[in-house]
Structures are given as C-alpha cells and as structure tokens.
Amino acid sequence: MLYFNCDYMEGAHPAILERLAATNSEHTLGYGNDPYCEAAREKIRQACRCPEADIFFLVGGTQTNAAVIKGFLKPFEGVIAADTGHIGVHEAGAIESGGHKVLTIPHQDGKLTAQGVQRYLEAFFRDGSCTHMVQPGMVYVSHPTEFGTLYTREELAALRQVCDDYRLPLYLDGARLGYGLAAEGTDVTLPDLAALCDAFYIGGTKVGALFGEAVVFPQKNRLPGFFTLMKQQGAVLAKGRLLGIQFDTLFTDGLYLKISAHAIAMAKRLKEILSQNGCPLWFDSPTNQQFAVLTPQLQQFLDGKVSYEVWQELEDGCIAARFASCWATRQEDLTELERILKNAVH
C-alpha cells in the first residue's frame, strides 16, 4: 500500500530522534526554561532576522491558533478568515470555545485578498448597527492555504496595509510553512513574515518534527502574559525541551528548508505523474499538497493499492483527491505510484 493521505503519517526526521535519545538522561527545568528551547529560539530569531522576537513552542496547531487568537482579541471581537480557513472548519469550534466568532470572507484560491478584507471592513463600519455586531479584531491567513496555495509578498504587504489602516493584528498560520518557503517561485521568506505579521507560527508537526509549532511574535512583548495564557489553554508541555530540541535540530544547518525542498521536489514529480496518467489536476498547487480528479473506475482500481484523501465529491461519481508529499516521501514510492497508474490507464 502506498500512502499519500497527508503529511503527518510518519514520525520525525532521524536527526530529531537521535538528539532526543542523546539528551534523554539530562536534567533540565520544565516548561520551556531549558537551554535547548533557548538555543532554538535564538536560531529562529536569526532565521527571521528579528533579534528581539518573542518565541513560544506549543504542541499542535489547533491549540496554537486558539491561544494566539484568544491573546489578540477582546471579548467582543472576532477573527477575519477565509471561509475555507482551518480555524473555521476543522478545529471543532476551538475559536468559538474561546468566546470568539470566526468572521468569514469568501476565499480566492484559498486566500484572503486585501481588497476583499477592505470591502468587508468598509461595509461593516458603514452599517448603522455595527456596534451590535461582532467587531473585527484581527486577520487570520494560512500560508500555504488549505488548497496548498501561496501568498506573494505583495499580497501579504497589501493585507498588512489594510490591517494597519484598521489597526488590526495580522496572524499567519504556518502549519505547513516549510513547504511554502521552499516552493518554486515564491518570494516570501521568514524575514518577510517577521516584517509583515504581528504573529505567525512555524509548523513542525507536518514538517519533520514529531510534533510542535513555534509561534513568533516579531515585536518583543507584543502579547504580555502569553505564557500564562498558553498554560491556561493546556498548551504548555511539561518537558518543554522536547520542543526545543526538535526546533533546534530543524533550524541547524538549514534542515527545515532542506527537507521542505525535498517535499516540494517530490510534489512536483507527483503532479507530473498524476496529470500524465489520467488524473487531471483539480487545482494547481505549488506546494506539497496536490489535488487531482479521480474517476469512479480509477478509485476502484486504486483501492487497496494507493491511499489518498477524498477532498470533495464532484459530479458523476468523480472525486477531488488530495495527494500529499512530505519531508519523508521516497522517490521509490512515486515510481511505484507511476507504475500503478500506468497499469490503470492502459
């Protein structure tokens, strides 16, 4: 069986496991007050060219989004997001559980546009009863998006401008950030994100770590008390060094980008294989998630041979299927996929 369902089916990059084993019997203070976390923070600050940044490590994406958003918003504010945004759909109401509404705007290829946000805000404040409605309190984007698409630096700068005009924080969910940074043709870098966002997170879970996300607040003390908020939200790991060790490893010698680039190369190959073997692309994604249309016959043929994620049901029994590569995808699995598809087609 070949697995292309998602990018969190394997464990961690071997270098991480080695460091966990090598440090296993050391004694360190808990909750992130250890030298490994501090070293990882320093390396991330350098990668972001942002020497004053506050950096916190959390275990998973839902809790990261919930904590950051709760930290930024006043009780009567909501977060603007694309209607496809992860926080509005697949986090079981974590934002609402914290008391806040997700204010959705129709997406463009999974993205918010500056123009769309601007129009939303203009209309909101023009409405005579706007004080009776949830106030827009921040803007949430994901990069890559749920569709694998990417913002350009110009698009992010335009969003930043709208946020400035309305004094809204801009927060970027980077669950798959590595695959965005390593994509072909992107002009968005970590220092760009540090310059444009009030907060963003560098995803580890889907990019080589066992688990872990690193939240970056480029401006020091941007959210005072954030550690206590994390603790309250159940998002502080007792043995915090496990996160420090992982991110320190990922940010040593550019490992994070190296393994991301591998996933991108694999995704490019995946795209060729799919599109050239009877699986037309449903959506053109420059990152590690590829979306292809599968006929009912092909679905049946692949059953038990290739595993993927059903993304959306289309007409005539076709589906849009997601095939994800990741840091761990092997060339031989792609070769095998190609062989299988060729058998199917002919």
Next chain:
Amino acid sequence: MLYFNCDYMEGAHPAILERLAATNSEHTLGYGNDPYCEAAREKIRQACRCPEADIFFLVGGTQTNAAVIKGFLKPFEGVIAADTGHIGVHEAGAIESGGHKVLTIPHQDGKLTAQGVQRYLEAFFRDGSCTHMVQPGMVYVSHPTEFGTLYTREELAALRQVCDDYRLPLYLDGARLGYGLAAEGTDVTLPDLAALCDAFYIGGTKVGALFGEAVVFPQKNRLPGFFTLMKQQGAVLAKGRLLGIQFDTLFTDGLYLKISAHAIAMAKRLKEILSQNGCPLWFDSPTNQQFAVLTPQLQQFLDGKVSYEVWQELEDGCIAARFASCWATRQEDLTELERILKNAVH
C-alpha cells in the same frame, strides 16, 4: 416626524402601566417567586394548552437566546440557524461568547427548510472528518423571521421530524411572536408551538410590554437548573414580579393577540399605502414588518418627515427600507404617511 423604524420605540400598553402603578407598594419575594409570575405562568400554560410547561421570564431577547442555547448544547456543539438569523448577525457574538458556533444554512425567505437542514446533516455525518468539526446540537428558527415571514404548521412539523431523526432540540425565537400568531392566513398557534418545539419564547418587548420575554419549555424539567443558568448569565430580574405583572396583563382576556391583531391591520394598511404610492414592496411580508424600495429622490423627500430603517442598499442608490407597525401604531399616522407620499409622487 412619523416613526416607522421599528416596533420598540414606544413604552408599554397602558394596561401594563396601570397594573405596575397599582401594585407598586406591595411586598413580594424577588427573582420570580411571586404570585404575579405564578399567575402569568398559569395563563401562558393555558394559552399553550400545556399544563406541565416550565416557564421562565427574562428581560431581553439576546440574553434569552444565549441562555436557552447554552442550556441545550454540549460544549462541542453548535446551533443550526438560517444565515440571516438574529443570533448569527445582530447579537454581537452572544452565542460564541458562550462557547458555541452558529452553523449557518442559506435561508429561504428568511426561513430554514426541513429539506435544507436534512441535507446539511446528511452531508455533515457523511464527512469522514466530522468528529473534527462542531457537532450540530440543536436547530434555531425565528417566527416571524427577520424578514417578517412565517412558517406554516406543516413546515414546522417537517423541521420537527428532521430534529427527531437526528435527536436535536428545536428552539423557536418568538421576539415578535404575537405578530406571527395574529397574521392573516397563518395556521400556527401557541398549542402548535408547544407541541412542536422543545423550547420557544413569547416576545413581550416588541409586543406591548416595557420589556420581557417568556420562555416556554413544554416538557416539564426539560432543562434542569435553567434558573441558575439564567442567574449566571445575568438574566434574572431582582424584582421579578415586573415581568410577571406584564405577562399576566398580556395574557388576560387575550390582550396579547388583540394588540397583535391591531398591528397586523396597521401593517396591511401600510403595505397598501406604500405599494400604491411609489414604494414597491421589496418583499412580501404577512406580519408587522414591511419592506419597500425607495428611490434616492424619495429618500430625500422623506428626510425629516418620515423615519424608517435602511435595511439594505440596492443598486442605483435605491434602498430596501423597513417600515414597522406595532401594537401602538395609530391610524392617523398612516393617514399622514399616505398624505406625505401622495405629495411626493405627484
């Protein structure tokens, strides 16, 4: 100046003020434990033909919706509502503040359809990742809706059936219930609501009272602890008898329906005046809210003479305007409106 903005611009029906004055110096226990509340409850039970109903009095609609919905839902559940529903738009995130998402379905004339809810639920539970999403936990409808429209008994029965199939409570927001019950052609009665809903509220604020809403749980002890929940939500009035006196008055000798019928008669006249004098109906509503299209010229002409609510901006500078009648609307104001409009047109 003529005022048709909304149905809460005046005080209360004079009979209510008289009773408040007559009972002013009496001593009663607080928080709804007084003979007036008990008498009002008994009269409402009779009007609903539901002798076992639990009945609670709250001050306003937003707090009523928030308390009832919080009472029914588990923490990870949301409430299904039309995308135009009051709870999703004009209550400043009260439902989310209580931790719950409003799960919206596109409306049909302001209403949910049984078919639409059914499709939503089928699709939800078919989705492989549905346990990662907010669980649908109850259904919210308003009657009349935000557009002044009404459900038929058959439509409500169909919604009830879907709710039964999925074991979801059905809750009806009756902020303007009187105007629904008194509308021409409706076949929905209070006993019908008691038979079909797990909870509904009889609106007082917009139908003759100074303030106040009466929540009816037809099934005794349907939500144990609801009083404490109300207290926690800040929805218990210390001098609870003020609510009892008002509802007792409204449910004595059919006053609630009588004054509602007056508003409906005024609305019918309003509809004629508008549509026959250059203000085509934007929407056909059988209840006390009427919606008409006003040209820019007419808007300018009415400025300072007639007050209404801008409902929605249309193209070419036209607007959809809401003109509301209520229990207090006077025949002479309509005559004057007609005179003004005739001057405008000719």
Next chain:
Amino acid sequence: MLYFNCDYMEGAHPAILERLAATNSEHTLGYGNDPYCEAAREKIRQACRCPEADIFFLVGGTQTNAAVIKGFLKPFEGVIAADTGHIGVHEAGAIESGGHKVLTIPHQDGKLTAQGVQRYLEAFFRDGSCTHMVQPGMVYVSHPTEFGTLYTREELAALRQVCDDYRLPLYLDGARLGYGLAAEGTDVTLPDLAALCDAFYIGGTKVGALFGEAVVFPQKNRLPGFFTLMKQQGAVLAKGRLLGIQFDTLFTDGLYLKISAHAIAMAKRLKEILSQNGCPLWFDSPTNQQFAVLTPQLQQFLDGKVSYEVWQELEDGCIAARFASCWATRQEDLTELERILKNAVH
C-alpha cells in the same frame, strides 16, 4: 405581615412611575440612544464632578459586574475580591462563566484592606511558579459591602495606591451605593469615587428604581467597545430610555440621596428597636442592612408576623437575621415591629 427581608420587595419611587407614564407614547431610538439617557448621563456626570465620564445603563447587578469585569481582564487574569464578595458567592458563577477566576482574600468586616491586597500581590509575584497561576488583573470592592459596612475615603485611597503600584484597575460595586453615600459619618462622595475608581456603578434596583444600574467610567474611553460587550452579554435594553428616565428622575433635585437618607433614618430606628427588644446586634452596620441575633423562641414567635432573611445559623439554634430598610420603608411598620417585639420579650 411585616417585611424586612431585603431592599427590593417594592416597585419604584412614585416619581419614576409617573415619568414612565408621562413619556409612554413618545417615540425614541432604542438601546440608550435617546434624550432621556443622555440627560441622565449628564446629571450623573455633574453629580460625580466628572464631565468626561462614560456612562452606561444596565438592567441588573450580576450582568453589570460580569460585563465590567470581562471588559477589564485579559483571558488569563482574575479579579481580587473579599471572600464574602457578591461576585464570588451569589452570582452563580457569572465571572467564571466569562472565563475568569475570582481570587479571594479573607475579608475584614466585609471589606478588603489595602494591606491585605498588598500582601497578596507581594506573595503572588514572589512565588516562582506565578506564571502558572491566574494573574491578578483588577480589584473588586463593594460599597456598602455584603455586611452593610463602608470604606472610608482613606481606605479607598490606600487601595487605589496599591492598585496603582501594580497597575490594576479598581472597580466598585455600588448595588446599594445610595445607602452608603447617605450613611452617617461617611466621608465618601460620588466625586471621591470618580477620583479613586476606574469604574463603579450606581445601583438603582435597590435604591428607588424598578431596575437599573449606571456604570461610570470616570475616564473617557477607558473601555473601548464596552457597548458591544454589553450587547454580547445580553445586557442592553431595547427600550433603553426606561433606564434613562429612571436615572434622570433619581438624579433630579437630589432624589437619589434624599430617599437613601430616608432609608438610613429608618435603619437607625430599626437598630434601636432590635437592640432594645431582645435582638442584640450581630454586627454593627451603618447602612440599610441591620443584622441581629434571634433566639429559637423569638424566631417561632415572629413566624407569620415579621419576615426577615436568615443570614447565618449560629449555635444553640440562634440565627443571625438580616432586617433591611429601604427608600420605601414606612415609619408605621417600624412602630408595629416594636410593638410586636415588646410583646415577645415580655
């Protein structure tokens, strides 16, 4: 039967009912945007000698406390209060429902002391694990307290100093504020409160109104968005003028203080009658709530004749009973109470 249970057993001062009747058929905008609310705000600003104050009207005390406290606190902060404070005991967890812990300090005659708060804060921040604990985010006091006691100006100034040292807002719950301002020997005035507090509320429900509390933020725009927060918390009255009319009446010609002074005179007489007729004072209160010890025999004797509130069970079957006067207490009821007690004793 004589009723001394509490100070919210009657309706409203007759002047309020008259104004409600006189204005009943007027049309005004909703939600506090009416001339009566504006006039009341202006009179309160003058009474507080605080021309810039933001003033909001809410219906009841629990919702007022919940909204103000939610407005001041960050998600990971709690509110410091005496362990007897109303918010910690008799509001059904309204503060916790908003996500915040009540951080209790043992009371001194129902009061917080500056020294007690200082010690608490010093110990808190000295604790190495204080970032794992709820951060103290504001200080709550009530004046009069639950025991009817009062702060002196000096005591409040000392609390203010501690709050300044730790940058904490000071909030004063004035559910019975009139009875505090009118007490004999107090040196605390409305302008003092405006000078010393970040927010306080002037209670109407227990001091002559049908219902209603007026929140005063002496500093303009101290809590931006507070109206929307109120709306979200279900604390905005649609017919907001009902609150404006009541507070405008209470703050015309010093009515609020006049009727409070009456209650204090009645309480003084009550104290004499109780203590001189076999009901020793349990606690010496300068305001409208008096606490006396009743023997089992006396309790039995008074049964069906005099109604009071059981405050606390003492040993040997004795109880501490609360007898409350209010703006509506009549001289003749006290005379009758004296007669009854004399019969009991002899």
Next chain:
Amino acid sequence: MLYFNCDYMEGAHPAILERLAATNSEHTLGYGNDPYCEAAREKIRQACRCPEADIFFLVGGTQTNAAVIKGFLKPFEGVIAADTGHIGVHEAGAIESGGHKVLTIPHQDGKLTAQGVQRYLEAFFRDGSCTHMVQPGMVYVSHPTEFGTLYTREELAALRQVCDDYRLPLYLDGARLGYGLAAEGTDVTLPDLAALCDAFYIGGTKVGALFGEAVVFPQKNRLPGFFTLMKQQGAVLAKGRLLGIQFDTLFTDGLYLKISAHAIAMAKRLKEILSQNGCPLWFDSPTNQQFAVLTPQLQQFLDGKVSYEVWQELEDGCIAARFASCWATRQEDLTELERILKNAVH
C-alpha cells in the same frame, strides 16, 4: 549538581525511545486511529479489568483535567476539589477559562474526605439561595495528592458513596498514579479505580513517558463526543500513535508498575537520608515526593550542589523543600546526596 526538583526533568524510559525509533518510518492514520493506540487501549482495559472502558490519550495534565471537567459539567456547575488541588492553583485558571468555578473544601493532608464533601453538599442544598450559586457538579481528587499522600480504598469508596447520593461524577487525577499504585501499604489498584471512578487518568508524563496521559472512562460511552471536545480544546495530537506507542510500552510486561516501584524504593531511601542527616521530614509521604525542612544554613550549603523545589516558606528562614524521585532516579545520586548532607551536618 544533583537534581531532585521534580519528576519531569528527564526524557523517557529507554524502551519508549527505542520503540519510537523502530516505528518511525511507518505510515499510520492520525489522531489516535492507529494500531498502537488501539493496542495500548486494550492493554489498559486489561490492567483495569474493564473490557468496555473508553480510553483517550492526551498530551498533558492541564488539558486533560480541563477537557474531562468540561465534559462532565453543565454550564452552571462547578467542580468540588480540595483547596490544594492542582486544578485550583497551578493550572492558570484552565477550569475557569472553560466557564466553571472550582468549589474548594479545606484539605486533610491534601485529600478530600467523604465527610467533608457530605457536609459541604448538605450545607449547600440547605441554603435558601442555593439556586443563585454555582451548583456542585462533580468531585475531583488527585491520587497521589499534591502532598504525595494517598487515599485508601475505603476512603475512595466513601467518596463514591457521597457522589452516588448526590448523583455526582467522581474524577481522579492520576498525574503520578504509578507512584500511588506502587507505594507501600496502599490497597488501591487500577481495577479499584475503574470500579469507583466515573473517570480517571493514568499519568505518563511524570512516570516514564516523554509526555502523555491516558483518560479512562470505565463505562462505555460515558461522555459521548469526548473526542470532539478534546479536538476543540486543542488536546488531540496529530501523530496520535506517539501516545499509543508510549502507553503500549508502559503497559507491556508491567513496565509502568516496575518503574514506579523503583521510584518508590528511591523515595524511601531519600526519606532516610534526609531525616537522618539534619533535614527533618515536614510531611510524611508514602510516594515519590518527599518534603523536608531545611535551615537557612543548610540551604546556603546546598546551593550549587543539590537542586530541590522550595515548597513553602516557614518561620525563621526555614523552608519546606520538595525532593522528588522518579523512574529515572539513580542509586548513585542518592549516595552522593547522603555524602553531601553528612558533610553539611558535621
């Protein structure tokens, strides 16, 4: 430097690291739907002799407590706990953040007593205004407690009886459960807990795992929707198998109890060393946490040589210090501690 600060300063038992490495490149479904989680659940069910139990894996203790308590309580209910309970003190208000008050009762050696809970409940429901107060909705105990003490089976059975009388769920926080089960003289076993509790959790973080807690609901489907609640609370690990692998390892060949027994043996030795070398026991604990009194001189002497946790400041500059053993404590570290202390004393 010797470290006895706490029981989460090292990584994991080597067998766990080995299994993580061995399984690293396997593909499994996420979120706990993998064979390792299933195997671990089955082994835990067997250890609890509870073949129908629902078992969920979470990452840390605070999130576990928050999720379980939120799952059991209605919005207006609170959780009864000892005033020393972890949920009330060191979890940054996680329970209040979920909307619930922690209802504290004075502890007895860190424990709740059935009698104390019974008295609390009797007094609560006797209070005439109890519907205005947070309703007691469940009982929380920790075993071992914050003081390292243990319940007897009889004590737990008595608590169970009170819970049954008042229909309250009983929940046991087992962050250090292994050290409780392996303590000398205890008669409480996993099957006992399964028989007596509505839910409890088996702590991994402090007992040999990198991280992870296993919640056991002995009765199948006791909390429907708990997975979605976990997801909403940010408590679901994407690579869920990491938790399954750890608990499967801990529950293979009795590893969990074996390493716990080692910690207990080390704690016994620790107790001897401390008490025989000038550090009288402050508290007698049968588990892995030992508490000793250190004079100022001794504190100074140990500085830079031995690390411990300051538990409480006592008079005369003495402190109560916590020395914790754990699964990883080495005999040689204890020998070294003894040597140091002997030098200090003489």
